[in-house]
Amino acid sequence: MRLFMVFAIVIFAMPITGFGWAEGSNILLDPDLMCKKTRRLRGKMAEICRRDSALLKEIINGINLGFRECEFQFRNRRWNCSTLRKSMRKILMRDTRETGFVNAITAAGVTYAVTKACTLGNLVECSCDKSHSRRNGGQPQMVNAVTAVAALEKQQSVFERNSTKNPLRKGNGNRRRRLLKNIKFPEGEWEWGGCSDNVNFGFRHSRVFLDSKYRRRSDFRTLVKLHNNMAGRLAIRDSVRLECKCHGLSGSCTVKTCWLKMPSFREVGNRLREKFDGAYKVVLRNDGNSFMPESEHVKPPSKYDLVYSDDSSDFCAPNVRTGSLGTQNRECNATSLGPDSCDLLCCNRGHRHHVVSEWVNCKCVFKWCCEVTCEKCLETRDINTCL
Ligand SMILES: *[C@@H]1O[C@H](CO)[C@@H](O)[C@H](O)[C@H]1NC(C)=O
Numbered sequence: 001m002r003l004f005m006v007f008a009i010v011i012f013a014m015p016i017t018g019f020g021w022a023e024g025s026n027i028l029l030d031p032d033l034m035c036k037k038t039r040r041l042r043g044k045m046a047e048i049c050r051r052d053s054a055l056l057k058e059i060i061n062g063i064n065l066g067f068r069e070c071e072f073q074f075r076n077r078r079w080n081c082s083t084l085r086k087s088m089r090k091i092l093m094r095d096t097r098e099t100g101f102v103n104a105i106t107a108a109g110v111t112y113a114v115t116k117a118c119t120l121g122n123l124v125e126c127s128c129d130k131s132h133s134r135r136n137g138g139q140p141q142m143v144n145a146v147t148a149v150a151a152l153e154k155q156q157s158v159f160e161r162n163s164t165k166n167p168l169r170k171g172n173g174n175r176r177r178r179l180l181k182n183i184k185f186p187e188g189e190w191e192w193g194g195c196s197d198n199v200n201f202g203f204r205h206s207r208v209f210l211d212s213k214y215r216r217r218s219d220f221r222t223l224v225k226l227h228n229n230m231a232g233r234l235a236i237r238d239s240v241r242l243e244c245k246c247h248g249l250s251g252s253c254t255v256k257t258c259w260l261k262m263p264s265f266r267e268v269g270n271r272l273r274e275k276f277d278g279a280y281k282v283v284l285r286n287d288g289n290s291f292m293p294e295s296e297h298v299k300p301p302s303k304y305d306l307v308y309s310d311d312s313s314d315f316c317a318p319n320v321r322t323g324s325l326g327t328q329n330r331e332c333n334a335t336s337l338g339p340d341s342c343d344l345l346c347c348n349r350g351h352r353h354h355v356v357s358e359w360v361n362c363k364c365v366f367k368w369c370c371e372v373t374c375e376k377c378l379e380t381r382d383i384n385t386c387l
């Protein structure tokens, strides 16, 4: 019986995944189909799709990392970034700010996961960046403002192309100022050492995997999608920073080294969520291959900003067209004034209050060595759920 069910589900699922590349959404929901569906794999894509490729696994990990962070960032909102297929598929087929966030955070996730895998030595194709620490005639390379900025610039320059599609390029002064923010110098003499995160490889492969299907298209939605993917990758690349540590016997600090390190993925998520809150609604320009803010009083978005073209639904009620699951039965917070407040989360429909009691571990004591013993206490908790 169970075997039959599995079989039935497989058959049923086929037509759903069979179309949809045209909409572009399903790369994120079915990443391994990307390799199977692309007839003539060439160049970098072929490299990623090689059988049992560890790189492909890291890319898929990265997409999942992005989805998990999205769920975390939106856990208190009406749209909670549920990755239920029936919802996410619809979200990805539209062009709302939610779509933009998912595209950005997953593109960032791939950049992050692949870069981390390189640093940890888990991929044969790449490794961490030791170029700064290479000894120069036996002498260590010292870290100072000049070498640190140069190292960050090296990471950032590889993909800066003078694209006519992006008329918003900023001057170099801005850029140096931004770079210096990522460099906090400890006092004294420090040298380059260790493994720096090598963002370029992750950045490039995020781009190959997620963007290459669309690179030759120039319709409005594709422009928006590629912009948001790039904003996600830049949220990582341009916040790589200098990190320094002392090493030596019992904290003697005989060896002082610095290296380049990505921010935590949580920081990246926080930053992109801010961009979500300030996302720009854009329209196609007359030239047909770039966009501009819908409102003429708004300054143009930068490459770090998220953009969208469709207004979002309010996500109050379930709606199969928009992918909204509604907020019925969601837990709200009766004392909060934020988006998780009962009024906002429940869309003024009202909420139900109940008290639940549960046994939890309490009065835990640590016994030498190494055991923790706890008592069980009955704890009550107020729970409010949306009607
Ligand atoms: C980029 O290219 C355009 C035309 O191709 C040129 O006018 C512009 O000065 C270039 N910008 C930079 C920063 O090189």
Ligand SMILES: *[C@@H]1O[C@H](CO)[C@@H](O)[C@H](O)[C@H]1NC(C)=O
Binding pocket: 071, 075, 080, 082, 325, 326, 327, 328, 329, 330
């Ligand atoms: C997200 O919202 C859906 C629909 O209301 C709900 O079923 C799900 O439990 C929520 N997920 C989390 C993590 O709260």
Ligand SMILES: *[C@@H]1O[C@H](CO)[C@@H](O)[C@H](O)[C@H]1NC(C)=O
Binding pocket: 333, 334, 335, 336, 337
């Ligand atoms: C509810 O909101 C208040 C105020 O923002 C906060 O202090 C509290 O921790 C929240 N409770 C829960 C269960 O999240």
